[in-house]
Amino acid sequence: MCGISGFISKRRITLEDLTAMNDTMYHRGPNDSGVEIYDGAGGYAVGFAQRRLSIMDLSPLGHQPMHAADKRVSVVFNGEIYNFQELKKEFSGYPFCSQCDTEVILAAYEKWGIDCVSRFNGMFAIALYDRDAQEVYLVRDRIGKKPLYYWEDGENLVFASELKPILACPGFDRKLNPDILPVFLYQQYIPEPDTIFEQVKKLCPGTILRFRLQPDNGQKRRECFSYWSIKESYQKGIADPVTDFSQAKAELKAILQKSVKSRMEADVPLGTFLSGGYDSSLMTAMAQEASEAPVKTFSIGFEEKQYDESGYASAVAKHLGTQHTEEIIREKQMLELVESIPQYFDEPMADSSEIPTMLVSALARKQVTVALSGDGGDEFFCGYQMYQKLGQAQKLDAAGALIYGISQLPGLKQANLLGRLPFSVRTIAQNRDKRYKTQLCSDKYLACVKSLTGTDQVRFDRELDYHVKNWQIRRMLLDMDTYLPGDILCKVDRASMKYSLEARCPILDQRVMEYSFRLPHSFKDHNGCQKYILKEIAYDYIPRELLDRKKTGFSVPLDKWLRGPLKNKLTDYASPAFLKQQGLFDADAASKLIADWLGAGDGGAYTGSNYSRIIWAFFIFQQWAERYLQA
Known part of the structure; x- marks a missing residue:
């Protein structure tokens, strides 16, 4: 690296x-x-x-x-x-x-x-x-x-x-x-x-x-x-399918084993990131299988018990016999990293998971120079919760079209029938543009971005290029082309390299990616069980009871931070005089949005009124601009 x-x-x-x-x-x-x-x-x-x-x-x-x-x-x-x-x-x-x-x-x-x-x-x-x-x-x-x-x-x-x-x-x-x-x-x-x-x-x-x-x-x-390319490799893969699950499991397992083993070649100390989830646990298990000595594993936990999954990582490490290191992170440590984001992410990056990624990288670098990660499992094997929601949305699309049509009838349109519907129903009903079928979003967020910048053209218009009817598969391919390289891999690269640590991703081996395209989608989403084939392979190494749980994940408390320790800085960035001088955002709209949000906070689940993500992105951009545009 x-x-x-x-x-x-x-x-x-x-x-x-x-x-x-x-x-x-x-x-x-x-x-x-x-x-x-x-x-x-x-x-x-x-x-x-x-x-x-x-x-x-x-x-x-x-x-x-x-x-x-x-x-x-x-x-x-x-x-x-x-x-x-x-x-x-x-x-x-x-x-x-x-x-x-x-x-x-x-x-x-x-x-x-x-x-x-x-x-x-x-x-x-x-x-x-x-x-x-x-x-x-x-x-x-x-x-x-x-x-x-x-x-x-x-x-x-x-x-x-x-x-x-x-x-x-x-x-x-x-x-x-x-x-x-x-x-x-x-x-x-x-x-x-x-x-x-x-x-x-x-x-x-x-x-x-x-x-x-x-x-x-x-x-x-x-x-x-x-x-x-993703598109061409996918087309080649579906033309040569592997339809027997036992065969697919055995072959994918062998490919993953080779991928992990090849990524353990190094003349410096090596370890793995271990969150206790399926992907990192499977990569760690295969690394331990290929190693004569206990593999060094690293995880971080959090003081907030509802987010802390370090106990699961420790249990997996104990079962596999790794040399495990964990650190409980205080909120102050995370806040201290916010200011350093522009220095190492030298263009704006508002994925807040960059902060815990930096922290686990710092922990690992104390002992190793190379760390294996489980990145890529969600995109290639249908792991994100969004994919499950898209499966449901596709089934309801015809009903959504009917509701939308009725809502546009004279009288009902004036009565704002659509605006009175529950958030999830309204989102499906409004999802009429064929170019963006798998990019479900609240119309409020699009309107918010438009009020700040003058446009709401913020979604990807390449969905139809894949020629795939299944919304889950289509969104997975879209994420492989956009979100995976632009967000996930960028985040891991910058966060790890901040500490001169090389991160390697066995699931993103060419052989694994191309083999995944040969698998029927039911091997990935099996009656609602996502990442099904990866889970079945993981169970060969780790008992189900250590892995089968709802993954909490860690979310940076954006609402709390932006309305607390970062509030003064956010308020300065939202000053109408500053914004008018900067000339990049609608000053009145931005000032009003942030003032209203500071007073009320996020609306909560299923409201379409959780603006902290957009405001966090605004904050991160201004912090970046302060370093690079005013230099």
């Missing part, structure tokens, strides 16, 4: 400039750094830089930028190639100097060209310079585990693992992307390919960017193309 940055530019960017850019990511790689600039064709210079967190081959031989034996190709790389030892057998004539996976990338490119990335099983962001072809490639892994940003400045391009190096690049204009603000307020994160800045993009998962320093006639200087 590392941080990479660099440029392809005709503008003068010095070695000192690139070093300063690279060092903004010291936390991503405290063990080593490398900065180099090369002369390219067409008046270009190519700069490559890396901050290294040593995981494989801790010797200086793993230093980056790394060069091929014939010096034709150079690379900087963030992540892990888990099948690099298998790939290495393909290059019997290559003069390897190290035992790290970076060198295998160079050998693979020399043999197969850029198509080599289709053979990599791992998490990665790669920048590669081919001197013969005078081309630079940027590559991001299939599901977006590793981040990669780029800024196009005319005919120049600057890239980095985070925004901070780009912000530090001479000549960068911190011009905000105003169109993304309403999306952020509603979604709580900024989805690919957009960023908070108008001129910066995220490279999408499963995508290659090619930059030609000297394009021939008719060739584009920069182009992006996909080498893997």
Whole structure:
């Protein structure tokens, strides 16, 4: 795990400039750094830089930028190639100097060209310079585990693992992307390919960017193309189904075992995050199965007993025989982290679970450098409660259409029949737009965002692209393309790298993801039992009574914080004078919303009037803007 940055530019960017850019990511790689600039064709210079967190081959031989034996190709790389030892057998004539996976990338490119990335099983962001072809490639892994940003400045391009190096690049204009603000307020994160800045993009998962320093006639200087996608992989999977449950369970279990084992390869101490839920417990059980010594496991608990699940994690750890460490977190510790969010999440991120994720990462880093997590289980195996609600909503859709039609009749519309219906009925009745069928929401939240920003176009319009009738499956695919890389994986990457900790996700192995698409949906949601096949595998390791319970999860008390210790700061951000000077939100609407909410708080379950999430996103944005726009 590392941080990479660099440029392809005709503008003068010095070695000192690139070093300063690279060092903004010291936390991503405290063990080593490398900065180099090369002369390219067409008046270009190519700069490559890396901050290294040593995981494989801790010797200086793993230093980056790394060069091929014939010096034709150079690379900087963030992540892990888990099948690099298998790939290495393909290059019997290559003069390897190290035992790290970076060198295998160079050998693979020399043999197969850029198509080599289709053979990599791992998490990665790669920048590669081919001197013969005078081309630079940027590559991001299939599901977006590793981040990669780029800024196009005319005919120049600057890239980095985070925004901070780009912000530090001479000549960068911190011009905000105003169109993304309403999306952020509603979604709580900024989805690919957009960023908070108008001129910066995220490279999408499963995508290659090619930059030609000297394009021939008719060739584009920069182009992006996909080498893997959720949609195509899903279509291939359903064309080759596994219909026998016993076979599916055995094969999926074997694939997961291989995935976990490959992620335990490291030359540094390794452990697992253990919440006591199905996914983390299963990953821990398989890690312990593959280990000769007790695996180190980590969990956090909370003083608020209704949220504290540390006892379940301890029970699972005891059953599996792991070396378990837990810490009970005080509310003060969580509040202290709020101020640091913009420093490490260098574009606005309002998923409040980033705070406990940072805390468990800090705990783990005291003993290990690598931690396995259970991320991806909910999206690929139908785990979220939202999916269950969507199954019910689809069954009621016809009735909802009838209710909506009746409510629009003369007289009934004027009498606001729809507004008098219970929240859940009204939500289903109003869900008439085919583009957003699986993105159920309260009309009040859309109206709230529109009052602040002038638009309510905040949902994803790609649902119909999947050509899937089942709403649960359609939403799962949508989440894999949006929420998983944009929120979950971004959160885990930034929270863990804050402490120079590498997080690995076995469920997001290419083989697991692709196999999941071959499974009938009933193997995932079996008569209302979600993640059914994963649970059945977990029971092979852990007694049902330790796992079968309603998962509480931990929610940061946003209402309490924003109306308590963060109130003064929120009030300052909501000042009409400040907002009018800032010019990003409707000052009167924002001030009124926050003043009313501070007086009344959230409306409660099934009211459609819980505005704390939107106000938290507003608060997080303003805290971010204070650091990056006023700097």
